[in-house]
Amino acid sequence: MIQKPNKRYDRLSTASKKRLVIESDSVLNELQKESAGTIPGMDYFYGLARSYSRGELSKQDKKKYIATSCVQVPIELIYAAGAVPVRTCSGSHSMSQAGAEFLPAKSCSLVSATFGTIYTDSIPVPSKPVAIINPTTCDQKKKLSEIPSGMDIPYYTLELPPTKDSEEAQMYWYSSVKKFSRDLEGITGKRITRSRLKAAILKVAKAQQAFRQLHQIRKEHPSMRGTDAILVANTFFYDDIDSWTQHVDSLNHELAQGLHRDPGISDNNAPRILLTGSPSIFPNFKLPVMIEAMGGHIVADEFCSSNRLLYDTVAVDEWNMYDMIPALADRYLKACTCPCFTPNQDRDRKLLSYIKDFRVDGLVYQTFSGCQLYELESSRIGSLMEQENIPMLYIETDYSPDDRGQLSTRIEAFIESLSARK
C-alpha cells in the first residue's frame, strides 16, 4: 500500500490528471466538431466538462463537499444538510489504471476509475470532501470502502436492500435513509430542518423538470445528438445545481424552437439506437461517439448516469419530516431499474416503453468486463428483444482504447443491418 507523501504516488497522481485532461479534450473536440456549433446552448456544457477535467469546478464558498459513488444516494438530503454532492464515478481510462493496482484484474473499469479518482485526489472540488457516501448497490462498489488507501476521507456505507418489492426491504431502506440523514447532520454539522429539506427537494425537482423536458423534446424530433445529451446529464454535478438547471432550460428553449437543426441528425433514415447497460460516463464516450460516427442516431439511453439520473420524481404528501424522508427514500428505491435489484422486471418494461416512445430500431447493450450484474441480465434482455423483434448488439468492453478497431467494425455492421431493415 502506498503512503500518501511519496514520490511514486505524486508521479502517478500528476500523470493521471494530465492524461485525464488529454482524454477529455479529445472527446470534447470530437463532439464539438460533430455538432459544429449548431446548438449554442451546448457551449456551457462543453465548458463545464473541460473545467471538470482540469479540476477547476466552480467554487461555492464555505460549502462542504460530499462525494458520492452512486446515483442512488439521496442528494436532496445532502443539500439540506448544507453540503454539495459530487458524484465521483469516472469515465477516465487513466484513472482506472491508477486504481487498478488495488483491485483485481477482472474488476469493472468504472469502479477502478472511481477508486482511482479518489485515490489520486482528483475529485475536482475546491475543498476536500468531508465524506464519501458509498451505497451497497453493486458488489464492487460495496467493497471499495474496505480497500485501504491511506485516504483520510471517511467512507460512509449507505445500506441499500438487495430487493425492492417486499415491504421489509422498503422498511429497511426507510430506516437506512433516516439513519443517513441523522449521520449527515453529524458529518456536516448542520441540522436538516423541515424548511431546508423542502427547499432542497424543490430545487432538485426543478432540475428534474428541466431534465424531463429535454427527454420529451428528444422524443418529438431528432434535435440533438445522443452524445450531447449524455454529456448534459453527466455534467449535472459539475456546477451549482441552479445554474445547471437554468442552462438546461435555455437549451430546451432553443431546441423547442427548432431553429438549430443539425442537418446530420435530421435525416429520418438514420437508425435510431437505444443504449443500455453499464453506463458511459464522461470522458468514456468511446461507444456513443463511435455509434454516431457510423451513422446511427442515439435517441435515448437507459444509463443510470444519463437518462436515469434525474428521471424519477419525489411525491410528498405532507411537507413534514416524517413524510419527506420516506418520500425521498421511495424515489431512490422503487422506480430504480439498476440490476443490483432482483427481480428487475421494471427494466424490461422501461426498455419496452422507450422503444415504443422513441421508435427505436436497435438496441446496443454495453457491459464492462467484470460487471457481472449487467452481464447476467443480458440474456434475459436479449430474449426480450428477440420477442419484440428488435435487433440487439451486445458489446463487452472496458475503458482501454485497444478494442476500438474491432468495435468499430461490429458497430458499422450493426448499423448497416438496421438501415437495411428500415
Place this chain on the structure above:
Amino acid sequence: MKRNLYLALSILLFLPGLTARGQEALWLSNLPPDERQREIRASGMHKLSSISAGRGQVQIVQWVRKGNNVLNADYVLNSEIPDAEFYCYSPHGELQTCGVDSTKTFKEPGFRNPVEGYYNLYMIQKNVRNDTLFVQIAKAELLNHACRNGHKAVDEKIRPHIYPEVIPLEITRSRIRLENLHFFVSSGDKLTFELSRFSEPLKDALVTFTTHHGWQKTIRSNLEGEAEVQLIQDYFTPWKEVDNRKIYHYLAVAEYTEEQGGEYKGQAYRYTHYTATLSDGYYPSKIMYSSLSWALGLFLLFSLLIGGGVAFYRRRRTRIYKELKWTKA
C-alpha cells in the same frame, strides 16, 4: 290568594252552574279497550290506533271514554250516546267522513287513509238536565306521520286549526317553538292550552288537568285564553320502572257555563254548560333514563385510553426493533 278569590267569586256567580257539575266528562282516547286489542295496530310515528282496511290501507280509530280517571276510565258503549255527532277534519281543513259503526259495541269513530299532518276529530254530545244544556265536546288532535313521506312543509302540517262555525268551544295544545313532525310530549314539559269560543280567546274558564297516575291540577285560563300547566315528572325513582317506550296519557278538561236559554229535543233549558276535552299521550322524559354527562365522560375516557395507547405504541416502536413472532410452536 288570588286563586281563592276566583274560586269564591265563581261559586257566588255560578251557583246555579254548580249543579251542572256531576256529569262525567267524555273524551276521545287512542288506547283500545282490552277486547279490541288484537285487531288494533299502531300506525305511523305517533302510534295511532288503526285497523287494517286491506291492501295496505288503514283506518284510524279512537274510542270514547268517560270520567277523570285517566288510567281506569270506562269505555263508552255505542248504545249510551246514540246521538253523538262526529266531525273529522283533515290537515287541510276539509271535513271528512267519520265512520261510526253502530253495530260495534264501543263508540269507535274513525277515518280512512290519512294523509300527513294533524287531524282534528270532534265529538259533540248534547243533553239537557236540570235546566241546563250540557254540550260535551271531545277532541282529539291526531298527528299522522311516517318518515318515508318526507319532512317538507312542516310548519303547515303542524299548525293547529280551529273550526268555530261548528265547534262551540275549542281547546288546543299550543305548539312549542321549533316543533316538528317527530314531536312528542314528554313528562316535565310545560304545556299550554288555548281556549277559544267563536274564534275569540276564552278567559276565565276552568281547566282541569289529570295525568296517568292521577295527579290533578286545576287552573283558570288567562286573558288570552291560555292555561299553562307543567306536566310533572312522574315518580319513577327506580330507573328500572321507567319504560321509555310506553305511552302514558293525560287529560285536559275545560269547562265554561253561560246563560243561554233555548230548547233541545223538546226540553227547555236556561243555562248552557260547555265541556271541551283533549287527551293525548306523553313519554317519560329523557332525563329519567339517559345521561349526557355519562356519555361525555365515557367519550373522554375512551379518547384518552385510545390516544394514550397509540402514543405508547409509537414510543415502543421507535425503541424496540419490530420482530417476527411465531404464534404456534
Place this chain on the structure above:
Amino acid sequence: MNNLQRYINNANISRFRLIFQILAFLLLIYGGYLSIHIGTSIPTFACPYNQECPGTCYLISAQHQLHNTWSDLFGFRGKAFLTGFITFVLLFLVINKAWCGYVCPLGTIQDWITKLRNFLGVKFSRYDELSFKRLKIIKFVLLILLVLIPLGMSNSLLGLPLFSHDLSAPFCQICPGRVITPLFIGDTSQLLVDFTNPTTMIMSTLGILVLALFFIGSFFKKRFFCFFCPMSALHFLFSSIAFLRLNKKGENCTRCGNCYRVCDVGIKAIAEDLEHTYMVKDDCMLCLKCVEACPENDCLKASFLTIPVFSSTEEGFFKRNLHLDHEMQNPSNQSNNEDITKNDDSKTK
C-alpha cells in the same frame, strides 16, 4: 377542447376538492334550513338525527325498510324497498366512489382533522399489509349485521327468537354521524347513554366508543373511519359498473410508487398492479390524489364513461409541485414545426 383539457390536467385538484367538500358539507348539514330535500337514498352520510338534514342516508332507510316480516317484504313493502334500493344504486353509479371523497360530511370532517394533525406536525400511521388485509373484512361484517339484525327483529332467523326492538337501526346506534352531525346545528342531544335496559346501554356505550375511535383514529390515520364503513362496503358491490372510472395504463407505469405514497386510504394495488385497468378498489374514494402525483403522461386517468376528465401528466405534476408558471415548451404546441411525426397519446396536449 385541448386547451381546456390541458388546463384541467394542470389544475390543483386537491384545492378544488377542498372547496367542493366544504360546499357539500354545508348542503348536507344545513340544507334543511333552505328546505332542500334530496331524498332518502343518498349514497353517503346525511344523518336524519340532524334536524336540518336535506335528506337521509340510504343505510337508515334500508334498516327501517328491512324491519318488516318476510310476507310484507315480498308483498307491498318490498316495492318501497326496491325503489329505495334502485334509487341508491342509480345515484351511486353517477360519480362512483367520489361520493366518499367529495361529498361525505364524515369524510370531510376526517380530512379537516388530518389537516390539523399535519399542522401540528404529528406523524401519521399506516397499516402494514397483513393488518390491512385482516381489518378490511370488518366493514363487510358490519354490512351483513346491518341487514340481518333488522330482518331478525321482525322474523325469526334460523329459529332464533325475534331480536329486541331496542336494536332498531343497529348501525345508526353506533354510527358516529348520529352524534356528530347534530353538533353542527348546536344539538348535543345525541351524545347520551341510554340506561333503559342492558341492550340500550350496550348499544349507546358502543356508540360512544366508536365516536372516540372516530376522532382519535382519524387523527392518527388518514380517513380511519372509511376503512370500517358499511356504506363503503355497499358501494364496493356496484363500483365496477359505475360511470366515473379511474383507469391505469400499466405500460406507462414506472412503478415509482408515488400514487401509493399519497393515497389516503393506502391502496397498494394502484402502484403495483400493472395488468388491470380499473383501479377503484377497496376504499378508494376517487380523491384523485394519485392522478395528481403521477409524473408519467397518461398513466392514470379519471374518466366519465369514456370521456377523460383528469389525466396524469408530467407538466401537471411539476406545475403542482413547484407552483411554477413556467409553461413547458412542448414542441407539439409550436405551429411552425413540420417535423412532427406520429402524435401518440403519450404527449402532453
